[in-house]
Amino acid sequence: AQSVAQPEDQVNVAEGNPLTVKCTYSVSGNPYLFWYVQYPNRGLQFLLKYITGDNLVKGSYGFEAEFNKSQTSFHLKKPSALVSDSALYFCAVRWGNNNDMRFGAGTRLTVKP
Amino acid sequence: EPEVTQTPSHQVTQMGQEVILRCVPISNHLYFYWYRQILGQKVEFLVSFYNNEISEKSEIFDDQFSVERPDGSNFTLKIRSTKLEDSAMYFCATYRDTGELFFGEGSRLTVL
Numbered sequence: 267a268q269s270v271a272q273p274e275d276q277v278n279v280a281e282g283n284p285l286t287v288k289c290t291y292s293v294s295g296n297p298y299l300f301w302y303v304q305y306p307n308r309g310l311q312f313l314l315k316y317i318t319g320d321n322l323v324k325g326s327y328g329f330e331a332e333f334n335k336s337q338t339s340f341h342l343k344k345p346s347a348l349v350s351d352s353a354l355y356f357c358a359v360r361w362g363n364n365n366d367m368r369f370g371a372g373t374r375l376t377v378k379p
Numbered sequence: 380e381p382e383v384t385q386t387p388s389h390q391v392t393q394m395g396q397e398v399i400l401r402c403v404p405i406s407n408h409l410y411f412y413w414y415r416q417i418l419g420q421k422v423e424f425l426v427s428f429y430n431n432e433i434s435e436k437s438e439i440f441d442d443q444f445s446v447e448r449p450d451g452s453n454f455t456l457k458i459r460s461t462k463l464e465d466s467a468m469y470f471c472a473t474y475r476d477t478g479e480l481f482f483g484e485g486s487r488l489t490v491l
Contacts, residue, residue, distance in 0.1 A: 300479055309383075309470055309482040310422065317478050356422060360478075366412070366435055367472075367480055369422040 268293045270359040272370035279347045279377055287342040287373045289331075289357030298360040299340040300367065301331055303353050310356065316340060327351070347377045381405045385471050385483035393491055395460050400486045402454040402471030408481070410474040411454045413446065415439065416485075417467045425469075428454065461490045 270291045279285045291297050298317050302310040314325025316333040324330045331342045342355060357370040384403040392398050404411055413425040427434040428446055443459045454473075458465055466489050472480040 298478055302482075304419075306419075309484040310472075312479045312481070315478050354419065366424060366427050368424060369414075371421045 268359065268361055268368065270357050270368055270370045272355075272357055272373045274373050275371070276374045276376070279375070281349050281377050281379050282346050285344050285347040285351070285375065285377070287355050287357075287375060289340045289342065289370060291338050291340065291357075291359045293359055293361040295361050299331075299333060300358040300360075301325065301329070301340075301342050302356045302358060302369075304356065304372075305353050313342070313355075347375075349377050349379055351375060352377045381481075383471055383473055383481050383483035385469075385486050387486055388484070389487040389489070391489045391491065392461055394463060398458045398461055398465075398488060400456045400458075400469050400471075400488070402456075402473075402483060403452060404454055404471070404473040405475075405481055408473035408475045410434075411446075411448075412472040412474070412480065413456045414470045414472060414482075415467045416470065419468075422470070425456075458488075461488075463490050466490045 273288050300315045301313040304310050313329050314323050316323050321333040329344050333340050354372050354374050356372050358367045360367050386401045411428040415423045424437050426436040426440045445457045448454050468485040468487050470485045471483045474480050
């Protein structure tokens with residue numbers, strides 16, 4: 267079955283430190299991978315995507331993610347975290363000719379001053 | 380920047396009542412979706428809609444749910460007889476061909 271997993275419910279980092287939010291996927295065929303961020307009482311905002319091409323993709327607000335086919339992962343990273351990065355982060359996947367998107371369970375990122 | 384607009388932002392209803400949630404997609408987008416999120420947790424797929432018909436639906440999308448584009452612009456989600464467990468945030472999303480979905484700000488449904 268097609269799925270996406272976020273193994274950590276919560277990630278805590280200190281401001282200025284690098285952050286990583288993990289995502290792994292299981293799909294048949296080529297995956298299209300996405301990261302979204304959700305602030306309290308808001309909708310989901312698109313951060314970045316991997317469709318094809320370079321495995322390292324850069325997105326909004328200084329975030330980047332690396333597609334790793336052998337490890338079936340698409341971890342979200344940022345070199346230096348800000349308190350304002352504190353939010354709920356969702357990894358999502360689409361596959362093949364399917365136009366639907368499925369989301370991971372979400373990871374709550376807390377950046378402490 | 381074009382955006383997906385949802386109304387109402389919050390609706391409170393009694394159990395058993397019908398509810399209609401409305402979405403105005405980004406113009407020239409062709410695919411429309413409804414997702415549900417309970418208490419800030421997982422975002423759950425409900426239904427996808429393309430070319431005026433349902434493309435795919437989840438097991439959550441049972442007979443009490445329906446979708447339509449009544450006037451070619453709005454995209455609505457109807458819940459015929461609401462249950463307590465329908466209380467959630469409902470998000471509309473649209474897509475053209477760039478890969479990502481664009482989400483509205485959501486409609487919060489509270490069933491009493």
